[in-house]
Amino acid sequence: xxxxxxxxxxxxxxxxxxxxxxxxxxxxxxxxxxxxxxxxxxxxxxxxxxxxxxxxxxxxxxxxxxxxxxxxxxxxxxxxxxxxxxxxxxxxxxxxxxxxxxxxxxxxxxxxxxxxxxxxxxxxxxxxxxxxxxxxx
Numbered sequence: 764x765x766x767x768x769x770x771x772x773x774x775x776x777x778x779x780x781x782x783x784x785x786x787x788x789x790x791x792x793x794x795x796x797x798x799x800x801x802x803x804x805x806x807x808x809x810x811x812x813x814x815x816x817x818x819x820x821x822x823x824x825x826x827x828x829x830x831x832x833x834x835x836x837x838x839x840x841x842x843x844x845x846x847x848x849x850x851x852x853x854x855x856x857x858x859x860x861x862x863x864x865x866x867x868x869x870x871x872x873x874x875x876x877x878x879x880x881x882x883x884x885x886x887x888x889x890x891x892x893x894x895x896x897x898x899x900x
Contacts, residue, residue: 845851856862863869 857864861869
């Protein structure tokens with residue numbers, strides 16, 4: 764019987780006990796839990812980096828738009844100062860209201876003179892080689 768008892772003890776020594784199996788399972792579970800937690804943290808960090816990058820792009824586009832609006836504002840201020848000038852007022856009175864300065868004469872052009880100028884414009888549409896032919900022949 765002693766032979767059988769030693770075989771039994773060897774088998775028991777080779778088999779892991781429940782406590783050792785539980786300890787190994789807990790280590791694996793803790794490792795998996797830590798990996799999952801780290802994945803969630805990395806995911807959150809990646810989303811934060813992406814959001815910051817996107818906000819940086821929005822900031823640069825807003826700065827570009829601001830500079831464009833500043834240029835537009837400067838142009839409008841320059842135009843406003845020109846419109847308020849007496850020279851602009853005088854030009855508008857002369858061109859739109861047909862007012863004449865003292866000492867100037869008002870000239871009216873008839874429709875017949877305007878119609879005579881139109882054929883000259885048609886000559887301008889003729890190609891250059893035809894104009895040269897008319898000059899020499």
